[in-house]
Amino acid sequence: MSQLNRRHFLVTGLAAGAAAALPAGAAHADPTPTPDPAAETAQSLASRGLRTDPFTLGVASGDPDHSGFVLWTRLAQEPLAEDGLGGMPQRPFTVQWQVYADENARRVVRAGVAVAAPEWGHSVHVEVDHLSSDRDYWYRFRVGPYVSPIGRARTAPHPLAYGSGLAMAFVSCAQYEHGLFTSYRRLAEEHPDLVLHLGDYQYEYARDTYTIPGGNVRDHEGPETETLANYRQRHAQYKADPDLQAAHAAAPWLVVWDDHELDNNWADEVPEKPEIPQPNFLARREAAFRAYYENMPLRRTSIPRGVDMQLYRRIRWGRMATFHMLDTRQYRDDQGCGDGYRDCPAAVDPNRSITGAEQEAWLIDGFHKSRAHWDIIGQQVFFAQRDNNAGPAKVTSMDAWDGYVASRQRITQGWIDAGVRNPVVLTGDVHAHWASDLKLNYDDPTGPTVGSELVTTSITTGGDGADSNPASQPFLKINPHLKFYNNQRGYVLTKIDRDALTADFRVVPQVRTPGAAVHTKATFVVEDRVPGVQQTYLRPLDPAARTLGAPSIEETVRLETERP
Structure with a gap:
């Protein structure tokens, strides 16, 4: 007390x-x-x-x-x-x-x-x-x-004022079993004005189901979450962690979910494994949504109604920034050709959507009405194209925007048509830091850059991770619009003012034992009216740390997607 x-x-x-x-x-x-x-x-x-x-x-x-x-x-x-x-x-x-x-x-x-x-x-x-x-x-x-x-x-600045600048951090993917929440503690110590959580706040698995090399650091209580009692217990286990409590107490949060708040890779009313009869999936969805609301600082507009919950919303930080917080799970078409990396015709089907028509229209309408210096899209899965095949075929993740190419095209064209001053996409999910330029046409690497994407690594998911040499990352060679990669744990800390958005990719060397210090691995800047990311700092590889010098594409995909 x-x-x-x-x-x-x-x-x-x-x-x-x-x-x-x-x-x-x-x-x-x-x-x-x-x-x-x-x-x-x-x-x-x-x-x-x-x-x-x-x-x-x-x-x-x-x-x-x-x-x-x-x-x-x-x-x-x-x-x-x-x-x-x-x-x-x-x-x-x-x-x-x-x-x-x-x-x-x-x-x-x-x-x-x-x-x-x-x-x-x-x-x-x-x-x-x-x-x-x-x-x-x-x-x-x-x-x-x-x-x-x-x-x-x-509180945010007055709608007509810019304020004194915004210190904003964003995070994702905190698998309780895979490590200690040290990054949450270090984030609290940064004293940001605002924190965005982009999904996978908690994980649904029973103990010994989703394990990492060397064994999990700690265990989930209870079975795989399927009932309201299960989800309440799991949220409570996460919320009882003192490092997470410190991060919540440090600043206001904007939260959106990804898949693990319910079930790995779920899509609308379709579970991860639809080939296995799951007649109670909608009841599970209702329970997960109710527990999510109960455990998050959300307004009454997000009170769930049965199997539905209004989570996409818009938050304005004065004239400086508008945050368009998306829900890419509840309304999406099911993943085409399975959830993994595929050369899949369904990926380019113009009728498929990752947001649903209503949310897509809401987002594009928001672009047209925005008068913000920065329009920031807070969402879950990789937005830029990531082709893992150097040949003519495109082999991309069906669970990301690559699996919904037309949806991405419409939204990108939407902010171009609206004349959005500075579009920036923030992303989680993939358990590694990334930075990239955004294109309207990724098949033309010389074409104009029309936006920027910053991707945060996980808080713990995947375990300690490893320091990495981005110059040797195969994805960056195949996709020239991808500019940075690192596979350590941490978060992204940004400073937003009228001249630029500066992003520090913060990392900790390990999450197996308490007390790890945090440092900046790289810094990127997005200048006002200059779409795309510009690197201003890169910390050399730490010779004392385990490094991942030149991972294969297969290893990179495994590191970010290895799940039961």
């Missing part, structure tokens, strides 16, 4: 009038409440049935705008309980929340109460507004005598 003056929290927090933050609503409060002499009694009643601290899963904020953000927590006395209920009594609990203007939690600017209901896994989602734009805030929760850790949030 945090060490704070309980009377201070009671006087400034409990007395604040507010609407209960049930999944369908947001909580608001009077920022200048008056003392309530019945506060202690009310809190004693509110916490009945709590034997230990229920804030075992930490706190989070997300989806900021210029006047506020979402606050999140989830009560769980026993986070790894097999029934997914977190050891909580089957009744609602009243949870106080406060937002502060200072990190010492002395000046309350917003406060209220919310309801943590058992129907929603005792999660709390509070949509706070009426705050000042472009500044830091701090927040915490309380139930009974228990007080949560303090988290930091930040």
